[in-house]
Amino acid sequence: EAGVAQSPRYKIIEKRQSVAFWCNPISGHATLYWYQQILGQGPKLLIQFQNNGVVDDSQLPKDRFSAERLKGVDSTLKIQPAKLEDSAVYLCASSLRPLTGGEGEQFFGPGTRLTVL
Amino acid sequence: AQTVTQSQPEMSVQEAETVTLSCTYDTSESDYYLFWYKQPPSRQMILVIRQEAYKQQNATENRFSVNFQKAAKSFSLKISDSQLGDAAMYFCAYTTGEYGNKLVFGAGTILRVKS
Numbered sequence: 001e002a003g004v005a006q007s008p009r010y011k012i013i014e015k016r017q018s019v020a021f022w023c024n025p026i027s028g029h030a031t032l033y034w035y036q037q038i039l040g041q042g043p044k045l046l047i048q049f050q051n052n053g054v055v056d057d058s059q060l061p062k063d064r065f066s067a068e069r070l071k072g073v074d075s076t077l078k079i080q081p082a083k084l085e086d087s088a089v090y091l092c093a094s095s096l097r098p099l100t101g102g103e104g105e106q107f108f109g110p111g112t113r114l115t116v117l
Numbered sequence: 118a119q120t121v122t123q124s125q126p127e128m129s130v131q132e133a134e135t136v137t138l139s140c141t142y143d144t145s146e147s148d149y150y151l152f153w154y155k156q157p158p159s160r161q162m163i164l165v166i167r168q169e170a171y172k173q174q175n176a177t178e179n180r181f182s183v184n185f186q187k188a189a190k191s192f193s194l195k196i197s198d199s200q201l202g203d204a205a206m207y208f209c210a211y212t213t214g215e216y217g218n219k220l221v222f223g224a225g226t227i228l229r230v231k232s
Binding site: 041043045106110113 | 121154159160161162163164167208210214218219220222223224225
């Protein structure tokens, strides 16, 4: 079974530029998550999709971050404009069901390391 | 506030020895799940072990076991017969949210394994 795919793996941009990350979840997984992992910290949930609807985006900085999941499969996370403090690894995860216990185990992608100069 | 505290930023263990990573958490919910995730340098997070809060029996997964103390909100991970491949960052996490859909992570513990 193929895992969660993410691209690009690395991205370096200047502050105030825009950037987009792409995620392809495991086939059949209805729930998709985007996390931000700042160096030295654990991942923090930015947004959760159930199919193509948003379940939780309470920690997404909506003035600069946006995300969409078209057709309930692939997802993109965009930052516009980027700030220095956005430097982090952006992880995508997917699960069969919304619950994180039992069958709702989250499977993570390799992440995208973003550096904002 | 929902928090997870991993008080050991870094731990070292000799190959074949046993090491315990500590974790405490703070939640007002009575039903939740607890997890230990491993993140090697390649960055792919891998689930190591999970514990359901309503189960008193400690979870075990081969060389990995937990010591779950619900009243103390403590969830430590024991790795027996440590191997070089166990070297990674380990994160403790628990579920929260209306559907138990959100994971709250600790800051992690770097585990180094010496040969």
